[in-house]
Amino acid sequence: MSIKLRLTIMSFFQFFVWGAWLITIANYWFGTKQWDGTQFGAIFATMGIASLFMPTLMGIIADRWVNAEKLYSLMHFLYAATLFYLPQVDDPQLFFYIMLLAMCFYMPTLALSNSISYTALTTGQYDLVKAFPPIRVWGTIGFIAAMWLVNLTGSKATGHQFHIAGAAAFGLSLFAWTLPKCPPRNVNRENQSLIQTFGLEAFKLFANYKMALFFIFSMFLGGALQLTNAYGDVFLDEFKYYPKYADSFVIEYSTIIMSISQVSETLFILAIPFFLKRFGIKKVMLLSMFAWVLRFGLFAYGDPTTGLWMIVLSCIVYGMAFDFFNISGSLFVETSTNAHIRSSAQGLFMMMTNGFGAVLGSLLSGWIIDKYFTLHFSNISNLASYLETDSLNASLLGFVKERGFTVFQDGSLSGEVMLKDWHHIWLAFAGYTLVIAILFALFFKHKHDRKSL
Known part of the structure; x- marks a missing residue:
């Protein structure tokens, strides 16, 4: 089996095991369990809390001591175990702690999968910017497949969504043993500083003004990503409370409608090499930010009948919003760092986006929505x-x-x-991302060199 095919299968199931519950857990929480909204914000914050330290820690371990693919296998095995236990939990507080444990195992695998792919492709002498997006696009297809499977099997408001994800995660943990070997970097450890010994050199990136600013804005944009994941599907589902929309196709198949976002991703992922080469990271990030403004703004005015085109267009725009930020940002970090700290640097990017950004987005949005909207x-x-x-x-x-x-x-x-009050919720989110975009345009300085990517 070729390297690219193995990486493609890994990418597919990497996001399948997330997509099986990420978009539909709100239906399980509010519908089946009927638990509190503020507590739900805390559930989504588990991704952020775990990302504050686990991706960076696992990246350091992969850079220094353990093969990345073996560490990746172990994390998915433990993630599967916690997912199988979740449906048995009937207390929201205990659910929070089990979900936090699951996220401590899953979130590092996002950065590790990137690191494994980049290492294997570099070893095989592939052009990263051209070779990685077509592989990564299968992750989005996996996410879509999981969403459709959960919706069409009637599992989106039940604990079966976690069983589906757990079974796939267990299979992925076994498949990881067939991935290309990614051993720790062989470096001379004599006369090393304490920072070098423990693999903390990636944190020196914060001493670089441009990289520090990039990580900070990534954090704030990471908050926007969590908002759409947490509330997108439940927003569509709540139209069922309006009698004039009660029999709408959108309500019955809300998860499938939301999956248009992931279908859009598959197209924009393939466009990344062109946009990065042609425009550079600053303009690509700005395109992402303004796409987020459109994403939220169209949701604010959309509905399942006359405003359906707005909901569909919002889902299409999501592809640019997500890919041009998340994947382009990962490639920018990869091509801006030294080989011996790349796993750590990818973990650091994850820490800022899915760590601090997710905590900021999840906890603050849950509190603000409950208090003001x-x-x-x-x-x-x-x-x-x-x-x-x-x-x-x-x-x-x-x-x-x-x-x-x-x-x-x-x-x-x-x-x-x-x-x-979804109308004003989405408008507030649109205003938030618009402010970020303006500040990023003013403060982030980057001269694009087409040969650097």
């Missing part, structure tokens, strides 16, 4: 008016009663029904 209804007439229906509508009354509330004769409710 959650609507409270204590009267059936007010709720009916907001949902543009009759207060005596059977589906509305059923919706209220399903949540354990009683409707009294005067129209008041025995508790408060809460709905999210």
